[in-house]
Amino acid sequence: MRIGRAISELVEGLRIGLGALAGNRLRTLLTTLGIVIGxxxxxxxxxxxxxxxxxxxxxxxxLGASTLYVSKHQWLSLGDDWWTRRNRQSIGRRELKAxxxxxxxxxxxxxxxxxxxxVSGNGHELSRVSIAGxxxxxxxxxxxxxxxxxxxxxxxxxxxxxxxxxxxxVADQLFPGLEPEETLGGRxxxxxxxxxxxxxxxxxxxxxxxxxxxxxxxxVTTFQRLLGxxxxxxxxxxGSPEELSKLEDELVGLLRRVRRVPPEKxxxxxxxxxxxxxxxxxxxxxxxxxVAVGVGLITLIVGGIGIMNIMLVSVHERTREIGLRRALGxxxxxxxxxxxxESSAVAAAGGAIGTLLGLAVAQLVALVSPLAAAVTxxxxxxxxxxxxxxxxxxxxxxxxxxxxLDPVEALRWE
Amino acid sequence: MSSEESPxxxxxxxAPVQPEKTSREPSxxxxxxxxxxxxxxxxxxxSGVEGPLEGSVxxxxxxxxxxxxxxxxxxTYHVGGEEVRxxxxxxxxxxxxxWVAIVGQSGSGKSTLMNIVGCLDTxxxxxxxxxxxxxxxxxxxxxxxxxxxxxxxxxxxxQLLPRSxxxxxxxxxxxxxxxxxxxxxxxxxxALVRVGLEQRMHHRPNELSGGQRQRVxxxxxxxxxxxxxxxxxxxxxLDTATGEEIIGLFTELHEAxxxxxxxxxxxxxxxxxxxxxxxxDGKVVADGPGVExxxxxxxxxxxx
Ligand SMILES: Nc1ncnc2c1ncn2[C@@H]1O[C@H](COP(=O)(O)OP(=O)(O)OP(=O)(O)O)[C@@H](O)[C@H]1O
Ligand SMILES: [Mg+2]
Numbered sequence: 001m002r003i004g005r006a007i008s009e010l011v012e013g014l015r016i017g018l019g020a021l022a023g024n025r026l027r028t029l030l031t032t033l034g035i036v037i038g039x040x041x042x043x044x045x046x047x048x049x050x051x052x053x054x055x056x057x058x059x060x061x062x063l064g065a066s067t068l069y070v071s072k073h074q075w076l077s078l079g080d081d082w083w084t085r086r087n088r089q090s091i092g093r094r095e096l097k098a099x100x101x102x103x104x105x106x107x108x109x110x111x112x113x114x115x116x117x118x119v120s121g122n123g124h125e126l127s128r129v130s131i132a133g134x135x136x137x138x139x140x141x142x143x144x145x146x147x148x149x150x151x152x153x154x155x156x157x158x159x160x161x162x163x164x165x166x167x168x169x170v171a172d173q174l175f176p177g178l179e180p181e182e183t184l185g186g187r188x189x190x191x192x193x194x195x196x197x198x199x200x201x202x203x204x205x206x207x208x209x210x211x212x213x214x215x216x217x218x219x220v221t222t223f224q225r226l227l228g229x230x231x232x233x234x235x236x237x238x239g240s241p242e243e244l245s246k247l248e249d250e251l252v253g254l255l256r257r258v259r260r261v262p263p264e265k266x267x268x269x270x271x272x273x274x275x276x277x278x279x280x281x282x283x284x285x286x287x288x289x290x291v292a293v294g295v296g297l298i299t300l301i302v303g304g305i306g307i308m309n310i311m312l313v314s315v316h317e318r319t320r321e322i323g324l325r326r327a328l329g330x331x332x333x334x335x336x337x338x339x340x341x342e343s344s345a346v347a348a349a350g351g352a353i354g355t356l357l358g359l360a361v362a363q364l365v366a367l368v369s370p371l372a373a374a375v376t377x378x379x380x381x382x383x384x385x386x387x388x389x390x391x392x393x394x395x396x397x398x399x400x401x402x403x404x405l406d407p408v409e410a411l412r413w414e
Numbered sequence: 415m416s417s418e419e420s421p422x423x424x425x426x427x428x429a430p431v432q433p434e435k436t437s438r439e440p441s442x443x444x445x446x447x448x449x450x451x452x453x454x455x456x457x458x459x460x461s462g463v464e465g466p467l468e469g470s471v472x473x474x475x476x477x478x479x480x481x482x483x484x485x486x487x488x489x490t491y492h493v494g495g496e497e498v499r500x501x502x503x504x505x506x507x508x509x510x511x512x513w514v515a516i517v518g519q520s521g522s523g524k525s526t527l528m529n530i531v532g533c534l535d536t537x538x539x540x541x542x543x544x545x546x547x548x549x550x551x552x553x554x555x556x557x558x559x560x561x562x563x564x565x566x567x568x569x570x571x572x573q574l575l576p577r578s579x580x581x582x583x584x585x586x587x588x589x590x591x592x593x594x595x596x597x598x599x600x601x602x603x604x605a606l607v608r609v610g611l612e613q614r615m616h617h618r619p620n621e622l623s624g625g626q627r628q629r630v631x632x633x634x635x636x637x638x639x640x641x642x643x644x645x646x647x648x649x650x651x652l653d654t655a656t657g658e659e660i661i662g663l664f665t666e667l668h669e670a671x672x673x674x675x676x677x678x679x680x681x682x683x684x685x686x687x688x689x690x691x692x693x694x695d696g697k698v699v700a701d702g703p704g705v706e707x708x709x710x711x712x713x714x715x716x717x718x
Pocket of ligand 2: 646
C-alpha cells in the first residue's frame with residue numbers, strides 16, 4: 001500500500017506537472033530559453049571539440065608514436081628566444097650519417113626536407129605543391145602508405161635519381177581520370193626538371209581544412225641538388241616503444257659529438273615526439289572545454305533563475321489548487337514532488353531543445369568551416385540530465401514554498 | 415423537518431441513492447439514543463441562551479463515542495499587534511450520523527471552526543478529538559492522512575481542478591490514498607452516479623453548471639467514504655433552486671447514515687437540519703434542533 005501510494009502520487013505528480021506545462025506552452029518555451037541557449041552552446045562546443053579530436057587523432061597517426069624527430073628547433077615552442085634559434089647550425093647530411101651509422105637502437109632513419117615547388121605534366125600545372133626530400137625508410141616512420149607502384153629505394157638516393165612519388169591530390173590533378181597504377185612511369189616536371197613517377201601515395205584526407213595529399217616525395221639527394229643543401233632537415237628515427245628514452249639519450253650523445261657542442265653548453269638541436277603535439281592539443285581543447293563549461297554554467301544559472309521565477313509564478317497561481325490538494329490528503333512531500341517534477345520537466349524539455357539546436361549548430365559550423373563535428377551520446381545525455389538537475393535545484397525553493405503553504409490560507413486565496 | 419424537504423427531495427433523487435455506509439443501523443441507534451438527548455438539550459438551549467455552553471460540555475463528556483469532541487477550543491489570530499479571538503472557548507460534540515448546521519453572523523468564527531474540525535487548522539488551545547484520536551499530537555503527515563480518510567470537504571467555491579474531468583476530480587482523494595487506478599475509477603464512477611451525474615463524468619468543470627459542479631464536489635467528498643462530511647456554505651454560490659438540489663442531496667446522505675456538519679447563512683436551511691449550533695463572536699450561543707436555533711433572531715442572541 002505504501003509503495004502503491006508512492007507510485008500513484010508520483011504518477012499524479014508527473015501528470016499534473018506535464019499537464020501544467022502543456023497548458024502554458026508559450027510561457028514554458030520562453031522560460032526555458034535560458035536553458036536552451038546554455039545547453040545549445042555547450043553541446044555545439046563539445047560537438048566541435050569531439051570532431052576536432054577525431055580528425056586530430058587521424059592526423060597524429062601520421063606521426064609515429066615511437067618515432068623521434070631530430071630537428072633544429074623544438075616543435076610548437078614559442079619560448080625559445082629568436083637569437084639562439086637563428087644561430088643554430090642546420091641539421092644536414094653529417095648528422096644523418098652519424099645517426100644512420102651510430103644509433104644502435106634506431107630501427108629506421110629517414111631524413112625529411114621540405115619546400116614548395118611547381119609541378120607540371122600531362123598538360124597541367126600545379127603551383128605551391130609541398131615537396132619532401134627523403135629516403136627509402138620514410139614509410140617506416142608511420143607517415144603514410146603507398147597506394148600504387150613503389151616508394152623511393154636506396155639506389156634512388158645513392159644516385160640522386162629524378163624519380164618522384166606523388167601524393168593523391170597531385171596524382172588526381174595531373175592525371176585526371178587515370179587510376180594511380182596508370183600514372184606510373186609518367187613524366188612530370190618539378191621546377192622545370194623532368195622526373196619519372198614511381199609511385200602514388202594513399203589518400204590521407206584533410207585536417208583543419210588543409211589537404212594532406214597535395215605533396216610529392218623525391219630522394220633527399222635529388223632535393224638538395226635541386227633546391228640547395230642549406231636548408232635544415234628533420235630526421236625521423238624509429239625506435240622500439242619501450243626504449244624510446246634510451247634512443248633519445250643515444251641520439252643526444254651522437255649529435256652533440258658530431259656537432260661539437262662543448263660539454264657546458266646546452267643542446268643546439270631538439271628531439272621531438274608526437275606527444276608534444278598531443279600535449280599542446282590537449283591544452284588547446286582543454287581551454288575550449290573550459291570555455292564551454294564556463295558558458296554552460298553561466299547560462300544554466302541564468303536559465304535556472306528563469307525556471308525558479310516561473311515556478312514561483314506557477315505556485316502562486318495554483319495556491320488554491322495546492323490548498324485543495326492538501327485538504328484532500330496530499331502530504332507536504334507530495335506537493336513538493338509534484339512541483340519538482342514540473343520544474344525538472346521544464347528544464348529537461350529546454351535541455352532537449354537545446355541539445356537538438358546545439359547539434360544543428362555544430363553541423364552548420366562543420367559545413368561552413370574547416371572544423372569537424374562529432375557527437376557522442378554521452379554529450380546528449382549530459383545536456384539532458386544536466387538541465388533536469390538544474391530544474392531540480394532551482395525548482396526546489398518554489399516547491400518548498402508550495403509544500404509549506406498553510407492549507408487554510410491557500411484555500412482562501414483568490 | 416421532513417415536511418419541508420420531502421417534496422423536492424423524494425422527487426429528484428430517490429433512484430441514485432442507495433444507503434452505502436453501514437447505514438441503517440447507526441442511523442437507527444442515533445435516532446434511538448442520541449436524538450432524544452439532543453432534543454432535550456436543545457429545549458434548554460432554546461429557553462436560556464447562556465446555557466448551551468455548559469450543556470454541550472456535558473454531552474461531550476457522557477457521549478463517549480462522539481465522532482467530534484471539541485472542548486474549550488480557542489483560536490486566536492494576531493493582526494497588527496491586536497488579538498482576534500476567532501473562537502473563544504467552543505465546546506461541541508457531534509455523534510455519528512448527526513447532521514449539524516453551524517450558523518452565525520459573518521465573522522462569528524464558523525469557517526474557523528470548520529477548519530479546525532476538518533484538521534486543516536489546529537486550535538490555539540483546547541482539545542479536539544476526532545473519532546477518539548486527539549488531533550493535537552499528530553504530525554503534519556498524519557493530519558493529511560486523517561483528512562484523506564476521515565473527512566470529505568465541500569466548499570462554497572467548489573474548488574474543482576479546472577483542467578481535469580469530473581471523474582479525475584472525484585478520483586483525487588483516492589490518488590492520495592494510493593488506491594490502484596482501476597479501483598479508483600470504479601469508486602469515482604459510483605460516487606458520480608450517486609450524485610446523479612452519470613451523464614457528465616467526462617466533462618470538465620467549465621462544461622458544467624454551478625449545481626453540477628457542486629455535485630462533483632460532493633461526489634469527491636463522498637468517494638473515500640469518510641466518517642465526516644464538512645460543507646462550508648455549499649449553497650452560497652448557487653441560486654435558490656440549485657441550492658435546494660444540493661440540500662436535497664445532503665438530506666439523502668444524512669438519511670443514508672453520513673455525519674454532516676454544514677455552515678450556512680440561511681435560517682431556512684438551518685431550520686431543516688435536525689440540529690444547529692449558533693456561534694457569535696467565537697462562542698456557542700445556542701445549540702439545539704435546527705428549527706429552534708434558526709428561529710432565534712440575531713439581535714436577541716447578540717443582546718444576551
Ligand atoms: N487568517 C486570519 N487572520 C486574522 N484574522 C482572521 C483570519 N481568519 C479569520 N480571522 C478572523 O476570525 C474571525 C472569524 O472568521 P471566520 O472566517 O471564521 O468567520 P465566518 O463565521 O466564517 O464568517 P463568514 O460567514 O463571513 O464566512 C473574523 O473576525 C476574522 O476576521
Ligand atoms: Mg466563513
